[in-house]
Amino acid sequence: MTKKNTPSRNENRGVTIADVAKAAGVSIPTVSRILNDKEYVAEETRQRVHEAIRTLGYTPHTQARRLRGGATMTLALHHPIESPHDLSSVIETSYFTGTAEAASEKEYFINFLVSQLTPEALLNMYRSNQIDGIILLQVRMDDWRVNLLRENNYPFVMIGRCADLEDLSFIDLDFETAMVAAFDYLVELGHRDIGFLTYPQSWHKTGLGPAVRSLDGYQHALSKYGLRSCYREIGLNSVEEGFEGTNDLFRENPELTAIITVSHLTAAGSIKALTQHGRNVPQDCSVMAIGFGGNFASVVTPSLTTLEWSPYEVSYRATILMTEKLANELSSAQQILVPPKLIVRESTKEVT
Amino acid sequence: MTKKNTPSRNENRGVTIADVAKAAGVSIPTVSRILNDKEYVAEETRQRVHEAIRTLGYTPHTQARRLRGGATMTLALHHPIESPHDLSSVIETSYFTGTAEAASEKEYFINFLVSQLTPEALLNMYRSNQIDGIILLQVRMDDWRVNLLRENNYPFVMIGRCADLEDLSFIDLDFETAMVAAFDYLVELGHRDIGFLTYPQSWHKTGLGPAVRSLDGYQHALSKYGLRSCYREIGLNSVEEGFEGTNDLFRENPELTAIITVSHLTAAGSIKALTQHGRNVPQDCSVMAIGFGGNFASVVTPSLTTLEWSPYEVSYRATILMTEKLANELSSAQQILVPPKLIVRESTKEVT
DNA sequence: ACGATTTCTGATAACGTTATCAGAAATCAC
DNA sequence: GTGATTTCTGATAACGTTATCAGAAATCGT
Numbered sequence: 001m002t003k004k005n006t007p008s009r010n011e012n013r014g015v016t017i018a019d020v021a022k023a024a025g026v027s028i029p030t031v032s033r034i035l036n037d038k039e040y041v042a043e044e045t046r047q048r049v050h051e052a053i054r055t056l057g058y059t060p061h062t063q064a065r066r067l068r069g070g071a072t073m074t075l076a077l078h079h080p081i082e083s084p085h086d087l088s089s090v091i092e093t094s095y096f097t098g099t100a101e102a103a104s105e106k107e108y109f110i111n112f113l114v115s116q117l118t119p120e121a122l123l124n125m126y127r128s129n130q131i132d133g134i135i136l137l138q139v140r141m142d143d144w145r146v147n148l149l150r151e152n153n154y155p156f157v158m159i160g161r162c163a164d165l166e167d168l169s170f171i172d173l174d175f176e177t178a179m180v181a182a183f184d185y186l187v188e189l190g191h192r193d194i195g196f197l198t199y200p201q202s203w204h205k206t207g208l209g210p211a212v213r214s215l216d217g218y219q220h221a222l223s224k225y226g227l228r229s230c231y232r233e234i235g236l237n238s239v240e241e242g243f244e245g246t247n248d249l250f251r252e253n254p255e256l257t258a259i260i261t262v263s264h265l266t267a268a269g270s271i272k273a274l275t276q277h278g279r280n281v282p283q284d285c286s287v288m289a290i291g292f293g294g295n296f297a298s299v300v301t302p303s304l305t306t307l308e309w310s311p312y313e314v315s316y317r318a319t320i321l322m323t324e325k326l327a328n329e330l331s332s333a334q335q336i337l338v339p340p341k342l343i344v345r346e347s348t349k350e351v352t
Numbered sequence: 353m354t355k356k357n358t359p360s361r362n363e364n365r366g367v368t369i370a371d372v373a374k375a376a377g378v379s380i381p382t383v384s385r386i387l388n389d390k391e392y393v394a395e396e397t398r399q400r401v402h403e404a405i406r407t408l409g410y411t412p413h414t415q416a417r418r419l420r421g422g423a424t425m426t427l428a429l430h431h432p433i434e435s436p437h438d439l440s441s442v443i444e445t446s447y448f449t450g451t452a453e454a455a456s457e458k459e460y461f462i463n464f465l466v467s468q469l470t471p472e473a474l475l476n477m478y479r480s481n482q483i484d485g486i487i488l489l490q491v492r493m494d495d496w497r498v499n500l501l502r503e504n505n506y507p508f509v510m511i512g513r514c515a516d517l518e519d520l521s522f523i524d525l526d527f528e529t530a531m532v533a534a535f536d537y538l539v540e541l542g543h544r545d546i547g548f549l550t551y552p553q554s555w556h557k558t559g560l561g562p563a564v565r566s567l568d569g570y571q572h573a574l575s576k577y578g579l580r581s582c583y584r585e586i587g588l589n590s591v592e593e594g595f596e597g598t599n600d601l602f603r604e605n606p607e608l609t610a611i612i613t614v615s616h617l618t619a620a621g622s623i624k625a626l627t628q629h630g631r632n633v634p635q636d637c638s639v640m641a642i643g644f645g646g647n648f649a650s651v652v653t654p655s656l657t658t659l660e661w662s663p664y665e666v667s668y669r670a671t672i673l674m675t676e677k678l679a680n681e682l683s684s685a686q687q688i689l690v691p692p693k694l695i696v697r698e699s700t701k702e703v704t
Numbered sequence: 705a706c707g708a709t710t711t712c713t714g715a716t717a718a719c720g721t722t723a724t725c726a727g728a729a730a731t732c733a734c
Numbered sequence: 735g736t737g738a739t740t741t742c743t744g745a746t747a748a749c750g751t752t753a754t755c756a757g758a759a760a761t762c763g764t
Contacts, residue, residue, distance in 0.1 A: 014481070016750060017751065018750080026713080027713065027714045027715080028752095029714065029753085030712090032751070032753095035751095040712055040713085041712070042713090057479065059476050059479040059480035060480060060750085061480065062424070062480045062482045063415055063418040063419045063749085063750080063751095064481075065750080065751060065752080066415040067413075067415045067416050067720065067721085067751075068750075069719085069751085069752075084453045085449075085664070087449045088647065090440060090441055092448070093439050093442065093444040093445045094439075096444070096464060097439045100436065100464045100466045100467075104466075104467050109461075109463055111463075112448060112452045113452075114449045114452045115452075115456050128412060129413050129415050129720095130414045299591055299620070301624075312436075366720095368720060368721090369721065370720080378744085380720090380722095380744085381722075381744065381745085381746095382743060382744075384721070384722055384723095385722090387721095388722080392740090393741095393743090394742060394743090397743085412721075415721095416719070416721040417720080418721095419719090419749050419750070420748080420749055421722075
């Protein structure tokens with residue numbers, strides 16, 4: 001077969017359903033029926049075939065099943081990045097594992113797309129039968145992926161929301177509600193002057209990032225409690241932006257007793273800025289961060305009170321949703337909003 | 353076909369090679385030959401078939417190709433964890449993307465295994481033709497996965513090293529050499545009393561984690577420069593362990609002017625401990641951390657001088673290695689050692 | 705005891721591709 | 735112009751599975 005000096009890695013071509021059939025003295029379709037738990041098989045035959053399967057160490061050929069079955073049993077998870085190097089956060093680990101775990105439970109395979117993906121390449125994934133469906137990360141208001149897949153009627157599920165989604169399935173975070181919960185907590189502690197350090201309005205408008213709509217939530221909360229608006233937009237998710245944003249906020253609003261920031265790093269910058277101006281956290285000013293549940297919040301001093309969400313949970317549920325959709329188990333589009341949780345740690349405190 | 357009220361998502365069953373053949377007025381094998389760039393096809397025919405492919409929007413059926421071709425064109429990346437929730441570091445994002453990118457370039461699919469994997473399940477991945485090969489993360493000295501795959505003669509590649517590996521392919525970090533480089537740098541700055549905060553000896557012995565053999569490197573370096581050994585073992589990778597380990601070190605060795613720690617978090621703990629005892633970093637004591645190239649090193653104050661390695665690069669190269677092995681492009685086992693790089697930031701300084 | 709049903713089983717034909725062969729057409733050598 | 739070679743093409747048979755059908759054996763009702 002192969003050259004003598006390059007030892008073939010497949011001495012035995014693998015045991016097939018035909019081998020099992022022969023060993024058990026039955027026909028191939030009978031073995032197939034037993035493998036797939038179809039009705040109308042004699043108990044005695046079943047025993048004999050299972051025995052043969054065990055002694056031969058037979059396992060069905062996945063590729064053959066997929067070809068015959070007409071489904072690839074494979075999903076993709078797509079992150080819309082420019083370069084794979086841009087993926088440098090623990091969030092992705094969490095997204096990956098959540099998706100992988102759900103897929104594994106549903107006996108699906110999962111393919112992570114981290115390269116630049118053209119519209120043509122995306123369609124090809126379906127057309128060439130590489131995947132049955134796709135889970136889209138970081139969906140924006142106007143997202144070419146959504147438009148394309150919708151037009152072509154290919155199955156997909158979104159993490160995040162886009163415009164015009166009445167018939168689409170998605171899972172997203174409900175920061176609109178969560179911000180009000182955060183205010184419930186802070187107001188209870190006596191805070192009346194609460195600042196917000198957030199992403200630019202344009203990001204909220206286009207729907208970029210998970211904390212989208214937290215600005216809407218902030219404004220709802222203000223009107224609920226009749227408080228004064230006081231927020232500032234920062235550019236990037238970084239310690240520096242948090243530092244400078246906080247300085248800006250306080251220059252014009254020295255009366256603030258609490259700040260909510262849009263990420264952990266920003267919060268770290270806030271604390272740094274406050275400390276430098278002689279305000280201790282949380283004694284002189286409380287800080288609350290929006291963020292995914294990593295361990296960063298506990299590592300910082302003081303540990304951060306957060307409005308937390310879990311990429312693992314979100315991607316897990318999105319993946320289950322995708323499999324249900326493919327199994328036609330959904331009568332209509334599912335739209336799931338997950339409320340982030342308030343986790344109180346050391347960086348918030350009642351007003352003294 | 354399907355019920356009227358559940359709109360089938362595959363109105364057209366997909367265009368096949370037969371459709372192309374008919375449209376171009378040739379036989380199916382001819383189309384196949386053109387698709388696979390075989391020799392002996394008339395230029396005129398080729399044109400006509402390509403034209404048909406284009407107008408029909410044909411893409412070859414991946415599953416059919418795999419069945420016929422006898423290869424799954426799929427790899428797995430396995431991380432030996434108890435629960436997927438244990439994967440909570442940015443390292444994994446980097447491992448994932450490196451592997452995914454390499455696989456994509458080589459036109460392989462990649463499957464991330466994050467669930468608990470039994471030996472039986474591992475063998476089944478091969479036997480049921482789900483994968484052609486696997487990339488093992490976190491290989492230990494005595495690793496059941498290696499033993500099992502070796503016995504069964506299934507292709508795999510390791511990230512990390514095990515015992516008795518003369519005929520095995522792996523990629524690992526060369527911390528033995530890197531530690532000497534770190535000493536070259538520190539000694540140049542005038543340091544003679546250099547402490548090391550490292551994992552327990554047992555971890556080094558069993559080969560757990562990427563910084564394995566850094567202890568050997570430390571001892572090589574000491575003997576190269578005739579310096580005194582002074583290290584302490586810590587339990588976990590955490591700020592607290594770094595804090596306490598540093599306190600321990602200094603209690604018995606107050607003359608230390610530099611510390612090398614085994615991770616970023618540990619280094620953060622070290623800095624905290626030193627500062628609390630009135631020693632400023634780097635003026636009074638230098639701190640150097642071993643770590644993967646995330647952005648944490650730059651976020652800390654002072655930013656950390658590190659001995660850095662890239663999980664992206666390591667997994668990328670491991671994946672390429674795996675594909676080469678499967679393509680029989682390797683005449684012998686490849687054993688690659690990647691030297692971590694010394695990145696000088698703010699936490700080290702010459703002795704004054 | 706007899707036909708009607710229920711259980712069980714095996715031929716056969718797909719799923720969409722590629723490898724192998726052999727035959728037809730074109731080119732070459734002389 | 736003839737035979738040998740080179741190009742080109744199409745039947746046919748796989749790869750390993752499952753769906754469909756029809757036939758055989760067992761069970762049932764009366």
